[in-house]
Amino acid sequence: MSNVPIPEGLKEILLGFTIEVIRNHPRNICDFALQYFAELKNNESKVKGQKVKFNNEAMQIGSEDEDEEFVAPVINRFARRVSVCAESYDPDNEEESREPMVIHFKTDEQRQRLLEACKYIVLFKSLEQDEFFRVLDAMFERPVAAGEHIIEQHEDGDNFYVIQSGIYDVHVMDNGITRLVGTYDNHGSFGELALMYNTPRATTIIARTSGALWCLDRQTFRRIIVKNNAKKRKMYDDFIQTVPLLSSLETYERMKVVDVLVPRQYTDGQQIIAEGESADDFYIVESGQVRITIRRPTQQEGEMYEVEIATCTRGQYFGELALVTNKPRAASAYAVGNVKCLVMDVMAFERLLGPCMEIMKRNIRLWNLEVKIEPVGAVDKCLRSL
Template sequence: MGSLQEMQKILRKKDDRIKELERLLRVKDDELMELRTKLDKFQSVLPTQPMAISGAARKRLRAQGISAEPQASRTVQEITKQQFKKYVKSRSAKECIKMAILDNDFMKNLELSQIQEIVEIMYPVEHPKDSCIIKEGDVGSLVYVIEEGKVEVTKEGKFLCTMGRSKVFGELAILYNCTRTATVKAITHTKLWAIDRPCFQAIMMKTGLIRQAEYVELLKNVPTFKDLPEEALNKIADILEEAYYDEGECIISQGARGDTFYIINKGKCNVTQRGSGHGDSKFTKTLNRGDFFGERALHGEDHIEPLKSEDIRQASVIASDKGGVSCLLIDRESFLQVASTVDGLSAKGDADRDNIRNAVDSEFADIKVSDLKIVATLGVGGFGRVELVNIRGDNVRTFALKQLKKKHIVETRQQEHIMSEKRIMSEARCDFIVRCYRTFKDSKYLYMLLEVCLGGELWTILRDRGSFDDNTTRFYTACCLEALSYLHSKGIVYRDLKPENILLDNRGYAKLVDFGFAKKIGFGRKTWTFCGTPEYVAPEIILNKGHDLSADYWSLGILMYELLTGSPPFSGADPMKTYNLILKGMDMVEFPRKMTRNAINMIKRLCKDNPTERLGYQKNGIKDIQKHKWFEGFNWDGLRKKTVTPPIIPSVRSPTDTANFDDYPEDDEPPPPDDHTGWDREF
């Protein structure tokens, strides 16, 4: 009997010890969370340098492109009318959500108005102790904020951390349709707030579209701008800066020189003027929202004749609203850059409308899929395979046949992107873009018969060589720039520039391939769908601000960096970490010493956080890139005429030689199910 009591006593001691250890573990977890928060804050102000390990690891696998569901084209009126249900919250809950967002590396970059709307429409979710909130590998669309309780995060069964009040998790799911990268389990009863991807993206889109529409309406009231085409007004609206002035603050002073134009966006101002005798200033009028001043400064002369009347302010303007005044500003240089492109915008649009081509080359009009014979496999991807084929009876020529599973396209909701790829590639006629000769379809697959480039992927060559020198990088960058110049002249944004999508032809010239993310958006307009490859996407795509042709210039700068170093400048352990590094900007990147000063300068100018400041998007467009010092002495005419000797000339012994491609296993997957929904009727 005594031994039983002793055993019970020992067990009670062990239970107490376990409870004490669990308490200490919770304390240590809290300390670890605090240290991680401090570490994140330190890292946010320290320069980031790509780690050799992460770069090398990335190069073992091809970078995969990512795309959200295409955003439906909607008018500003439709967006404005969209209402979201607001959920009642205590002041404490609102503060908790706001604090969590502002503490999150990604969401802290949102505008305060967007954060406020997210706070209002997040809805409550509760999970009991030991329940699974997020399961690794599942598809997710919700982001959560913890108000009460604690959660445990694990990856592949390994403990990562615990999180408590005012922490955000699951934020990758509000960017695009993806699988969860970790499991999150409630270790106490947990009260959460959640918002889904469609709702979050609608808020982001609404903010940008409404602001642009408001700015354009204000610009139309100004004589200088009222006759400009919509595309030009949109572009000017993009470069307007907003400035705030307190009551009594002087915005411009009579007699001062200035080159900035102002539109009042909020509040009112008093205008005062002194007579020629320089006496006291007299009130002349009040300016309200929509009124403007400083218009003559936009047309002023250069500093060669600094005393021109256009440069001298004729009156003083003083903020006179108790709530302060908000003005929209544009300076002379920015205005002239945009104005110089106005004629070009109209000309490009007209030329594009006149150049719609027949999608099918007459030579291939009667060919059927059954006429094609597979020789070898050139590539394998999520949507299907790319095969080297020849036409039966023709052993001299070979082609690439891209085979896409219709079921996979429908499941990932990429129908619109695939149809766009078909249209753009079928119409493209550029020596630096892979030709699409013909498309086919059956009940299971879509097919694209493409020009074959047997020199292989630039990615494979970069992987094997490690990095390229300046001359080699310059040549491939120039080839890509020629392709982008052609696409942009037709209002097409490419959105997936990377070594994996650049092929070499038999002579060693580079060509762009894979137009799954390309889209015709026109000029001065934006698109909103998140798509691209994580290491290459521009900040405005991550923040869902709407993006345009300038997103390709960002990617061009990233491509330059990767070709020169062997790995991209922004590369995290997972996509979300990569995006957070991108949002810190190129100024936080430490460039290798071996990189030349001109190369660094060009990369930094291509990768400006503000899209309107990027090289290529300025007054002279792509010519500004071509005339940059890094390209000094480059033979652009020789490149276009194909008289320049490429830095790498691939060995291609015959039309069926696939030695420059990796080996792929035979396709042993069962055929996908049929799809008869008819979405591909025009493919």
């Protein structure tokens, strides 16, 4: 398939359609697509009067007739087209990487509050420590008044926002009707999609109460976060193709897995999972070794000791048994030397690894059959069912 030429204009047409879907949130995408492409076909003769520009990732669309409406059976009309003034960005461009970084001075108290606010932001979890601190340096605090509009649907994105305090309502206008679709209550982040994909804002976000936000400007966001995501995708996609369990996934499935993997590092002897605890994560060993142990009773009643039953190395995984069976951890795992694992939380595991579930269940059934006869031998033979 790699030798099949891509028809000229296909990427631009699909990008334009994607932007309209994000902007309008149609109830029926098929009907929306039929009407969109029918209108596109009918207006071919008007293309010269519509000012369409393409710039790598970004697309600017304007219309000479700003009030033009399009009536569809399901969607009353397309919203007025708005320009997407997004600069193109090449993650591999070293010149852009050497540009001076933005730094906003912070007191010790402000920096501590910022660290707490950013602790659980998913976009920051895959950053190296120096990149993370560069992001913190570039962020600035913005006080917010009740009723203030932070983001307006269809407008260009300027900042990424991390919530310090306050309640923020998320609104979407659909068919001329504004709906409340979500609320952020004193934690979380928003505004990344428009910056990552060069699309207009998909929602309007209004402060219900007074509060404060930490803001990261568009240019810094793209230079650090977008570049990091591109690097992470390339590196982790190459890696997970070597993992037998994941090698059968389609390309788009692998990309979804890559996007949710979070690197974690462990030092020698550090416990990664504990036998008997509830299961929250699935682990793939990227580097180092992980020692797997189970507890066994001693001859004295009530006392237990740990027995090493297996070792996981690069490309092997552990922690899925409890997630598949919805039971507590059946074994403990410890780092041997310095270890780096790629970690997927339970919700992503259930959502994305459906195609691999039968393989894991089959290994678990093999474990259960053999463990009754020869516990240690069974575990050694069935390393991937741990």
